[in-house]
Amino acid sequence: MTKSISSARADFPILNQLVNDHPLVYLDNAATAQKPRSVIDSLVHYYEFDNANIHRGNHTLAIRATEAHEAARSTIAGFINAQYAHEIVFTRGTTESINLVAYSFGEAFVKAGDEIIVTELEHHSNYVPWFLLCKRKGATFRVVPFDQDGELDLEVFKSMLSEKTRLVAVNHVSNSLGTVNPISEIIQLAHQAGVPVLVDAAQSVQHLDHDVQALDADFYAFSGHKIYGPTGVGVLYGKEKWLEEMPPFLSGGEMIENVTCDKVTFNTLPFKFEAGTPDVSGPIGLAAAIDYLIQFDPAELKDYETDLLNYGLELLSDIPDLTIYGNPKHRSSILPFNVAGIQHYDMGVLLDNYGIAVRTGQHCTQPVMDALGITGTVRASLALYNTREDIDALVNGIKRVQRLFRRKS
Amino acid sequence: MKTIPEIEAQFIDDFNQLENWEEKYDYLIELGDSLPEMPAELKTADNLVKGCQSSVWFATRCEDGRLFIEADSDSLIIKGIVAILVQLLSGQPSSDIAHADLTMFETLGLWRHLSSQRSNGVTAMMAHLKQSAATCQIN
Known part of the structure; x- marks a missing residue:
């Protein structure tokens, strides 16, 4: 009997908290993943x-x-x-x-x-x-x-x-x-x-x-x-x-x-x-x-994570002035992007105010950034406990930051 | 000219009057906008503050023991912080800058990321400016 992926989120106690008065949306999993209760x-x-x-x-x-x-x-x-x-x-x-x-x-x-x-x-x-x-x-x-x-x-x-x-x-x-x-x-x-x-x-x-x-x-x-x-x-x-x-x-x-x-x-x-x-x-x-x-079915897990990534890519690509980096045939769990006119650092700092944790900067890959001709990216990265709601929150967060900056220009 | 602590108290007061974080960032970005443009030729490797996630440049010149600062950043948030530092410190006696102990970034509870991250910070910027202040003497 394999474990259902929808039951995963409840196994991670840290996810159940407010950050800056918003429910935590943890999308920095490529930096470190959260730990289930059993660990x-x-x-x-x-x-x-x-x-x-x-x-x-x-x-x-x-x-x-x-x-x-x-x-x-x-x-x-x-x-x-x-x-x-x-x-x-x-x-x-x-x-x-x-x-x-x-x-x-x-x-x-x-x-x-x-x-x-x-x-x-x-x-x-x-x-x-x-x-x-x-x-x-x-x-x-x-x-x-x-x-x-x-x-x-x-x-x-x-x-x-x-x-x-x-x-x-x-x-x-x-x-x-x-x-x-x-x-x-x-x-x-x-x-x-x-x-x-x-x-x-x-x-x-x-x-x-x-x-x-x-x-x-x-x-x-x-x-x-x-x-x-x-x-x-x-x-x-x-x-x-x-x-x-x-x-x-x-x-x-x-x-x-x-x-x-x-x-x-x-x-x-x-x-x-x-x-x-x-x-x-x-x-x-x-x-x-x-x-x-290993309680999860590996094929099901892969499908779930691929589906979530594709959902993220789709929604992000609909946001005006947003650039997604790379277009590889196969991509795993990483959403790298920038929004025109908003430095990656600023985006990360402001998303944090909405309780959204992403990473910004060069991600210890200076040669990649140099090849792309950029100083860094915003990186949202997924884990098995992330959901479509997390992606929706990210997209809403980005749009709110865009509005905040649009008022300035 | 007001002293560094006097200007700092004014900033703390200004920020405390703003209702929410969006307004505070609004104000911060406005402060950055008001910063006089830094000539491109001053954005040299020497003037780049080491150890910041965003690019921050400080060009300083010394006039009779007072340090004058021009600055810029590619991040609008950091540019706002930089503008605060310029308003606080530019034109002040270098000895005051060398001994300045800014508390507003902690007091306001804003921009925790600026004081906690090793790679980005008011600490790095202040160290950079204090170094310039140390070599600025009264003629």
């Missing part, structure tokens, strides 16, 4: 009953905490269909996951003259770590451009792939335009050239297919807080063969097997990459979020 309860339960340091304690609480933490790893592995639970490394978020690979993979496999390919659609966190890696190693940083519709130019991508390419880093969904990139095709093309691919799944794992084996992703990174889980926990999936060959990123406790004054040997996967006391509760909360999410 909040899982964290409270952990701290009320099970809190302990994990992996080496021999008392009951330590065992319970360890079991819950490692069960969470299995839940997450199952969710993204990793072959082994030890291919799941816990991090603080997508940014740390990508940095881990940029340092560790970079240390092992990237040298002067090599090339790394990213795209112009990347969030800075899947751009800057590779840029810096190339600087450190004397490697070449290559960027696949996007076209007017916000689609990656795959012909350019194909032409960039060569025997010099060491890795391709690309997002599944662009955080600023919502473009769904043809990730399977990109991975296939890269693999044909013998190149591994890191997928930034921060904006896709909660909305789209996330089967890492079906995608054949070599690395797959996402954050807990965007998939209805806690802030501060993230996931790096890596194929066992890569993780085995990569050196540790951080060092200290947990990640070692043996330490003497002249020799250090490392712990097995995934602990080799998890130095220090980990965020014990974060993965537990993240597993609760996944348990929540």
Whole structure:
């Protein structure tokens, strides 16, 4: 028996409040999603009953905490269909996951003259770590451009792939335009050239297919807080063969097997990459979020979110002087726009007065904004608890702001 | 010339007389409109305030220990804030600017986003202006 999507909203206590005397309309989900009661309860339960340091304690609480933490790893592995639970490394978020690979993979496999390919659609966190890696190693940083519709130019991508390419880093969904990139095709093309691919799944794992084996992703990174889980926990999936060959990123406790004054040997996967006391509760909360999410029928959820996005695109495109950015064949959950004569910052600030939460600015994608020739956008982004009423409220809010500004001109 | 605290008190009074937030923003945007146009050649990288979500430019010149300010922003809301700062500070003795402790943005409870966000703020603008004031001496 699957859970109905219309019942979701009531599961998120934070949504039931007034902001600036208006019912909260939360449309900043691409920045962070809200948490269902079950996630909040899982964290409270952990701290009320099970809190302990994990992996080496021999008392009951330590065992319970360890079991819950490692069960969470299995839940997450199952969710993204990793072959082994030890291919799941816990991090603080997508940014740390990508940095881990940029340092560790970079240390092992990237040298002067090599090339790394990213795209112009990347969030800075899947751009800057590779840029810096190339600087450190004397490697070449290559960027696949996007076209007017916000689609990656795959012909350019194909032409960039060569025997010099060491890795391709690309997002599944662009955080600023919502473009769904043809990730399977990109991975296939890269693999044909013998190149591994890191997928930034921060904006896709909660909305789209996330089967890492079906995608054949070599690395797959996402954050807990965007998939209805806690802030501060993230996931790096890596194929066992890569993780085995990569050196540790951080060092200290947990990640070692043996330490003497002249020799250090490392712990097995995934602990080799998890130095220090980990965020014990974060993965537990993240597993609760996944348990929540998998109650819904995935196809129904995708249809619902697509329908809501299309409803938003339709209504926004009817507003005079409003420009929607990008027109990709497939778009996911992101509505990026500007209204002529109203700076994005002003729109965001004024919408907040109507209780509407959106994000404004560059969205950590300066290359995207530069390519579009704009200083930023207003971005409304959707989650499974959003409704057509939320979109209506956004549209009314935009029109009221337009009236406020029209009086001035 | 009125002192900075005197002008600030007047602004607080003016804003408090307005009924709702729409009127307050109306007034703020009007203040921005009244700001003398800033010549394009003054909108240099040096005059751009770092750490703001919107572009904010301040050009200052020092005349006998007093700091004169020209300013602009691509956001109409921020332009209003900038206009307030110009009215408060432009032409004031640089030592007064260096020691100014503005409270109106908190007192009015408006524009919380301006004081709470690391990336946008009166704090960044004031730091920029105080730096200019620090180098402005009486001849």
